[in-house]
Amino acid sequence: MSPRSVLITGCNRGIGLEFVKQFLSMKQPPKHLFATCRNPAEAADLQALQAGHSNLHILQLEVTDESRYASLAEEVGAIVEENGLNLLINNAGILIRTNLPDVTAEVMKKTFDVNSIAPILISQAFLPLLKRAADAQKDAPLGWARAAIVNVSSKVGSCDDNKRGGLYAYRASKAALNVCTVSLARDLFKDGILATVVHPGWVLTDIGTKNALIESSESISGMLKVMQGLNEETNASFYDYAGKLIPW
Numbered sequence: 001m002s003p004r005s006v007l008i009t010g011c012n013r014g015i016g017l018e019f020v021k022q023f024l025s026m027k028q029p030p031k032h033l034f035a036t037c038r039n040p041a042e043a044a045d046l047q048a049l050q051a052g053h054s055n056l057h058i059l060q061l062e063v064t065d066e067s068r069y070a071s072l073a074e075e076v077g078a079i080v081e082e083n084g085l086n087l088l089i090n091n092a093g094i095l096i097r098t099n100l101p102d103v104t105a106e107v108m109k110k111t112f113d114v115n116s117i118a119p120i121l122i123s124q125a126f127l128p129l130l131k132r133a134a135d136a137q138k139d140a141p142l143g144w145a146r147a148a149i150v151n152v153s154s155k156v157g158s159c160d161d162n163k164r165g166g167l168y169a170y171r172a173s174k175a176a177l178n179v180c181t182v183s184l185a186r187d188l189f190k191d192g193i194l195a196t197v198v199h200p201g202w203v204l205t206d207i208g209t210k211n212a213l214i215e216s217s218e219s220i221s222g223m224l225k226v227m228q229g230l231n232e233e234t235n236a237s238f239y240d241y242a243g244k245l246i247p248w
């Protein structure tokens with residue numbers, strides 16, 4: 001079973017855009033797919049997709065703009081009504097390459113704002129709609145079709161995997177996202193909402209650069225399989241797009 005409604009952040013390019021494409025081409029696509037981006041008027045690829053898909057809603061969101069969260073949740077709530085929002089994917093992210101000689105407080109804070117703080121506060125803002133979805137399908141198994149938060153993390157946020165050092169801001173921001181996602185999973189389990197992080201692999205996007213190893217199509221089809229398999233046992237876990245468990 002696939003989720004009836006999905007909201008994804010950072011959808012105008014890269015991994016977010018490919019998520020939108022693959023959700024739309026599912027056998028059972030979401031009834032409502034909310035693709036957020038900073039500037040819908042300039043999101044040409046999303047607009048082109050919308051022409052053939054009336055279930056695609058393009059909504060404006062700068063993820064660090066807390067003053068926007070309530071009105072966004074209201075817009076989504078008015079569309080999903082009593083069914084709530086099944087799946088929230090916090091995807092938007094930034095990578096500012098700084099190593100020890102050049103890392104600054106400003107870069108650390110900016111990276112945390114986008115990669116760590118925004119996903120948690122957006123999850124908080126959408127909690128009533130996620131709870132509504134979990135309640136609306138009380139008899140359905142726990143998972144993405146009922147209610148879940150998936151935060152797009154990165155293997156470089158793993159302490160265990162950090163053999164090369166560097167990338168202070170990005171690594172720390174994803175590690176913070178990881179630990180907060182586990183807290184979300186623990187706090188929300190009683191409400192029937194799961195939460196997890198996924199690593200997309202090293203993907204050919206602006207963040208991944210042209211040295212990356214895989215196309216976004218391979219990454220996203222893999223992550224969708226992982227997300228489809230999300231259940232009580234795999235809750236609060238750190239899988240990559242190929243279904244391999246990453247140590248924290």
Ligand code: NDP
Pocket residue numbers: 009010011012013014015016037038039061062063064091092093094114152153154155199200201202203204205206207208209212
């Ligand atoms: P891209 O740079 O291609 O896309 C980043 C997306 O995030 C864009 O849509 C961008 O919007 C959006 N974004 C950035 N800052 C904000 C903001 N403040 N508010 C709203 N949207 C914002 O990168 P990817 O697609 O590769 O990255 C997506 C996610 O995947 C990120 O969380 C990244 O950390 C993660 N990831 C990527 C890997 C890779 O190899 N590509 C590896 C591991 C993790 P805009 O166009 O307006 O800037």
